[in-house]
Amino acid sequence: MEAGLRRRLKLPFLRHPAQVVAFAFGVAVAIGTALLWLPIARRGPGGAAFVDALFTAVSALCVTGHVVVDTREHWSGFGLVVILALAQVGGFGIMTSASLLGVFMSRRLGLRTRMWTATESRGVEMGDVRRVLLGVVKVSLLVELVTAVMLTARFLLAYDRSFASALWEGVFLGVSSFNNAGFALRSDSLTAFVADPWVCLPVLAATILGGLGFPVLLELRRQFRRPRQWSLHTKLTLTTTSVLLVLGWLLITANEWGNQATLGPLSWDTKLLAGFFQATATRSSGYNTVDITEMTGASWMVMSVLMFIGGGSASTAGGIKVTTFALLLVVLVAEFRGEQTVTVFARRIPERVYRQALTVALVSVAVVVGSTLLLVEMTGAPMDMALFEVVSSFGTVGLSTGLLADLPDSGQILLAALMFLGRLGPITLGAALALRERKRLYEYPEGRPIIG
Amino acid sequence: MEAGLRRRLKLPFLRHPAQVVAFAFGVAVAIGTALLWLPIARRGPGGAAFVDALFTAVSALCVTGHVVVDTREHWSGFGLVVILALAQVGGFGIMTSASLLGVFMSRRLGLRTRMWTATESRGVEMGDVRRVLLGVVKVSLLVELVTAVMLTARFLLAYDRSFASALWEGVFLGVSSFNNAGFALRSDSLTAFVADPWVCLPVLAATILGGLGFPVLLELRRQFRRPRQWSLHTKLTLTTTSVLLVLGWLLITANEWGNQATLGPLSWDTKLLAGFFQATATRSSGYNTVDITEMTGASWMVMSVLMFIGGGSASTAGGIKVTTFALLLVVLVAEFRGEQTVTVFARRIPERVYRQALTVALVSVAVVVGSTLLLVEMTGAPMDMALFEVVSSFGTVGLSTGLLADLPDSGQILLAALMFLGRLGPITLGAALALRERKRLYEYPEGRPIIG
Numbered sequence: 032m033e034a035g036l037r038r039r040l041k042l043p044f045l046r047h048p049a050q051v052v053a054f055a056f057g058v059a060v061a062i063g064t065a066l067l068w069l070p071i072a073r074r075g076p077g078g079a080a081f082v083d084a085l086f087t088a089v090s091a092l093c094v095t096g097h098v099v100v101d102t103r104e105h106w107s108g109f110g111l112v113v114i115l116a117l118a119q120v121g122g123f124g125i126m127t128s129a130s131l132l133g134v135f136m137s138r139r140l141g142l143r144t145r146m147w148t149a150t151e152s153r154g155v156e157m158g159d160v161r162r163v164l165l166g167v168v169k170v171s172l173l174v175e176l177v178t179a180v181m182l183t184a185r186f187l188l189a190y191d192r193s194f195a196s197a198l199w200e201g202v203f204l205g206v207s208s209f210n211n212a213g214f215a216l217r218s219d220s221l222t223a224f225v226a227d228p229w230v231c232l233p234v235l236a237a238t239i240l241g242g243l244g245f246p247v248l249l250e251l252r253r254q255f256r257r258p259r260q261w262s263l264h265t266k267l268t269l270t271t272t273s274v275l276l277v278l279g280w281l282l283i284t285a286n287e288w289g290n291q292a293t294l295g296p297l298s299w300d301t302k303l304l305a306g307f308f309q310a311t312a313t314r315s316s317g318y319n320t321v322d323i324t325e326m327t328g329a330s331w332m333v334m335s336v337l338m339f340i341g342g343g344s345a346s347t348a349g350g351i352k353v354t355t356f357a358l359l360l361v362v363l364v365a366e367f368r369g370e371q372t373v374t375v376f377a378r379r380i381p382e383r384v385y386r387q388a389l390t391v392a393l394v395s396v397a398v399v400v401g402s403t404l405l406l407v408e409m410t411g412a413p414m415d416m417a418l419f420e421v422v423s424s425f426g427t428v429g430l431s432t433g434l435l436a437d438l439p440d441s442g443q444i445l446l447a448a449l450m451f452l453g454r455l456g457p458i459t460l461g462a463a464l465a466l467r468e469r470k471r472l473y474e475y476p477e478g479r480p481i482i483g
Numbered sequence: 484m485e486a487g488l489r490r491r492l493k494l495p496f497l498r499h500p501a502q503v504v505a506f507a508f509g510v511a512v513a514i515g516t517a518l519l520w521l522p523i524a525r526r527g528p529g530g531a532a533f534v535d536a537l538f539t540a541v542s543a544l545c546v547t548g549h550v551v552v553d554t555r556e557h558w559s560g561f562g563l564v565v566i567l568a569l570a571q572v573g574g575f576g577i578m579t580s581a582s583l584l585g586v587f588m589s590r591r592l593g594l595r596t597r598m599w600t601a602t603e604s605r606g607v608e609m610g611d612v613r614r615v616l617l618g619v620v621k622v623s624l625l626v627e628l629v630t631a632v633m634l635t636a637r638f639l640l641a642y643d644r645s646f647a648s649a650l651w652e653g654v655f656l657g658v659s660s661f662n663n664a665g666f667a668l669r670s671d672s673l674t675a676f677v678a679d680p681w682v683c684l685p686v687l688a689a690t691i692l693g694g695l696g697f698p699v700l701l702e703l704r705r706q707f708r709r710p711r712q713w714s715l716h717t718k719l720t721l722t723t724t725s726v727l728l729v730l731g732w733l734l735i736t737a738n739e740w741g742n743q744a745t746l747g748p749l750s751w752d753t754k755l756l757a758g759f760f761q762a763t764a765t766r767s768s769g770y771n772t773v774d775i776t777e778m779t780g781a782s783w784m785v786m787s788v789l790m791f792i793g794g795g796s797a798s799t800a801g802g803i804k805v806t807t808f809a810l811l812l813v814v815l816v817a818e819f820r821g822e823q824t825v826t827v828f829a830r831r832i833p834e835r836v837y838r839q840a841l842t843v844a845l846v847s848v849a850v851v852v853g854s855t856l857l858l859v860e861m862t863g864a865p866m867d868m869a870l871f872e873v874v875s876s877f878g879t880v881g882l883s884t885g886l887l888a889d890l891p892d893s894g895q896i897l898l899a900a901l902m903f904l905g906r907l908g909p910i911t912l913g914a915a916l917a918l919r920e921r922k923r924l925y926e927y928p929e930g931r932p933i934i935g
């Protein structure tokens with residue numbers, strides 16, 4: 032497929048499958064921008080500004096949900112469909128391409144189909160491109176359908192809405208939630224539903240499932256009742272996800288408990304629901320049921336950390352990914368215990384794999400620190416707001432402390448670049464690193480500089 | 484020595500040489516606090532407040548230079564001598580203990596004297612405790628003496644000072660600079676000398692030398708003219724130090740060039756001098772010739788990064804150390820080039836060594852992020868200020884954005900703990916990790932979770 036695409040399009044620079052993925056996303060951004068730039072996509076007279084169209088297309092395709100113009104006020108029905116389609120294509124494209132890059136990796140390593148289950152190294156059996164594509168389509172549609180039905184029912188039963196209006200918002204939210212796109216049809220996101228578990232919980236469930244990643248979902252479907260047989264990838268993803276959710280829930284809820292502009296006026300059970308919603312949404316969907324701009328600096332910091340880590344590999348969530356983060360912790364524990372090898376869940380992690388994790392994490396830290404510095408220079412904003420905005424874009428979360436609202440064009444372009452980089456970067460970087468391996472014909476003597 | 488000390492003092496918990504070092508520093512803090520708490524140490528009637536005495540003792544011993552009370556106004560001549568002695572003991576203690584921990588490491592590994600030159604793994608030959616101690620004393624006194632003489636001469640010739648006053652400030656600054664302690668006899672640090680290269684340059688030189696670390700200084704003295712024979716440790720330290728100095732110089736000077744409250748009103752050559760001074764001082768001495776509180780948020784960020792990285796191993800500088808930082812970059816480059824082994828300057832870095840670097844860096848990031856969160860909660864300060872203050876304490880730099888001035892006692896104790904941890908942490912952590920090695924009798928199968 033890779034070679035075929037290259038031959039047909041005569042694109043000799045697309046040597047690496049990771050480059051094919053990046054190129055495809057670039058083309059999709061161009062098409063999306065063009066469609067949103069059409070006057071027909073805009074509500075009211077005249078077309079959208081080019082930068083707004085570009086930003087919104089990137090935001091949708093990269094399933095970020097950052098908005099510089101009010102989604103419902105600015106875009107026509109056609110525009111909204113384009114946004115939703117871009118989000119669906121983006122979420123689908125990321126899950127399939129991340130999974131397919133895995134297939135290419137296995138081929139490159141000289142192994143054929145079924146190598147993953149055989150060595151238990153990737154945990155899922157998906158040696159077949161067609162099966163991956165079909166599997167992703169099936170899982171996506173299933174979760175989106177169930178979520179949409181539950182939300183539509185709730186809007187009909189409790190909010191006295193017309194069927195068409197309830198269905199449209201239900202479908203929009205269902206697609207947007209599973210793809211962690213974070214677009215809502217209201218300018219205040221889901222704030223209206225802060226106390227309604229029948230809206231919050233389906234959205235949460237779709238968000239969490241979408242954020243686990245296709246390999247994990249596939250494995251859960253196959254052997255949900257046999258957790259001992261789950262692959263290392265699934266075990267690591269589920270454990271880390273649970274820990275991050277609970278920690279985020281505790282910290283955000285505790286920090287905002289008495290804040291009159293956020294959780295303060297709510298009853299205790301709504302506080303717990305809203306705290307959990309925000310902890311989940313921050314890990315990648317980017318919805319909010321309380322006002323993010325009014326949260327404390329401490330909450331912003333906690334949320335920045337959660338957004339940076341993000342969700343699962345080959346998922347619709349962003350960030351450096353929970354497995355990358357978990358591997359760093361695993362190395363740390365091994366080091367403190369004085370182990371010679373790095374092991375977790377009775378599996379030894381090869382040196383190359385945690386070096387990849389380290390590389391993905393370091394490059395991401397460098398990008399975030401550099402971009403925050405740039406954004407501080409561009410806008411003169413306080414560092415915590417700039418950091419939040421940068422991590423939110425890089426982690427394709429789409430929450431905002433309010434800085435986004437009056438950003439100059441240069442700032443919008445920086446954030447758009449971050450979304451694109453953050454959406455593709457870790458995947459393609461991880462794949463590119465895993466594929467490259469250069470053998471040395473000679474060995475240098477050992478050197479041991481002093482550490483610390 | 485380790486076993487002897489343990490037997491004599493009957494301290495069975497001091498099993499590890501790194502624990503001995505931590506214990507010795509704890510005792511020194513207690514003595515220093517007691518001395519500074521004495522009424523005789525205080526200028527004017529009554530003794531110092533306990534928290535002030537404790538904070539100042541930790542600040543001096545950990546060669547940080549953070550002040551909560553004006554050094555010259557608050558302390559008597561006796562108090563100043565105690566502070567200077569603590570800084571000298573601290574700087575000396577760190578250089579020797581970090582070097583000696585290296586000796587213990589080499590013994591534990593079953594190698595005897597001369598192992599470092601033999602395998603070129605540490606680069607310096609110092610198998611002998613006595614020789615390390617004498618070497619550190621000699622190098623310290625030499626650099627301090629030269630600096631003190633130059634400064635005293637300048638104060639006498641250009642500032643029309645009495646000999647006693649010029650000598651006292653010259654010696655104080657000489658000792659304080661080489662030990663990167665950052666204490667000055669003026670409440671505005673060295674702001675008075677912003678345009679005087681004859682004061683700035685000797686202070687800079689002593690700061691940089693002290694920040695290279697004893698192993699590097701020893702090697703430079705022995706084979707200054709044969710750079711090809713330098714050890715990997717020396718090459719890494721010198722290269723990284725140079726790059727950080729130049730980058731810091733450029734970024735700080737560019738950011739503050741037009742800031743009327745800092746570099747703005749100065750002539751272009753003084754701007755360059757002050758920019759270079761601040762880039763150097765930020766890496767650990769903590770002096771300033773321009774007003775830190777008036778600098779831009781972007782400069783604070785650059786400085787926070789520099790402070791976090793710090794200086795050389797077994798030096799008077801703090802931070803995670805330049806070799807730790809350099810090794811992370813080296814791993815990154817190896818990964819991008821698809822190398823199987825991590826090499827730099829024609830030396831292969833063993834897996835265990837860069838895992839140590841990773842561990843030191845990750846633990847430090849966790850401490851800094853956690854403490855910043857705590858300080859934001861305690862004071863409600865903006866994140867950039869809190870981060871700066873935390874990194875400045877943890878990196879034993881001692882610069883402040885002004886937050887320190889009105890910190891509650893809880894905040895002072897947090898920063899004192901950070902200074903202590905930051906001063907000892909990376910060294911003892913590095914040593915402890917290098918000493919522990921646990922062999923597994925069985926090997927788990929490989930697991931390869933998806934990264935990124």
Ligand SMILES: [K+]
Binds near residue numbers: 094095213315317429
């Ligand atoms: K999102």
Ligand SMILES: [K+]
Binds near residue numbers: 664
């Ligand atoms: K200092």
